[in-house]
Amino acid sequence: MSQIEHHPNQETILSYAAGSLPAALAIVVGCHLQYCPACRVSVNAGEALGADLMMELSPQTLSTRARESVLAQLDMDLREVAEVSQSRVLEAAENASVNVGAPEAIPRLLHQFLQEDSFDALPWKKTLAPGLKQIIINCDEGDVRLLRIAAGKKMPVHSHRGSEITMILRGGYSDSLGKFNAGDVADLDSATEHQPVADSDEDCICLAGMDAPLAFRGWLARLMQPIVGM
The missing domain is CATH 1.10.10 (Arc Repressor Mutant, subunit A)
Incomplete structure (x- = not known):
């Protein structure tokens, strides 16, 4: 890492x-x-x-x-x-043990929710956004999603109605805030609008926790939001 x-x-x-x-x-x-x-x-x-x-x-x-x-x-x-x-x-x-030598492994804290040993073995589900897959993790306080953004693909432009904390688990992305690699965290609030773009050579897998839904800018993304659930 x-x-x-x-x-x-x-x-x-x-x-x-x-x-x-x-x-x-x-x-x-x-x-x-x-x-x-x-x-x-x-x-x-x-x-x-x-x-x-x-x-x-x-x-x-x-x-x-x-x-x-x-x-x-x-x-x-x-x-x-x-x-x-x-x-x-x-x-x-x-x-949780410190396992900095194995960036491909699922963090131990996350493992108890997913019951798998590798990201590629997870049951990824496609969303309506091109190149974006997700896994919803049940949580009593807020919304937790494991996201997989295909190499070179973009997330829709969005801001936040509350707080969002996202950690990169594999690969990386870039946005208006900078370059984020495995282990990095984006700690965001309602004042931030951005559009993460996955690195061109590898899918970006990240863990996102939110206490309120996202606020998408485009009309198409807003139309799909109730279906996608983000």
């Missing part, structure tokens, strides 16, 4: 460390952490800062009603606790 040049922004890292990042975005950040020692250090620093702030809080006595409410929450059905949540994403990311 080439040297990583694009990382999640600091606000995203701190939200991830605090456990407040929506699961769709946290999955992408967790995969990036498998390959990026610098961001792992930042997450650890954020967790330590949060722990220090907690230690400085003055303890408060709970009323009987508040104490009963807390105990009731602790007794919630274990089946509900087992649902995909931010805590599960963080735990899986922490247990």
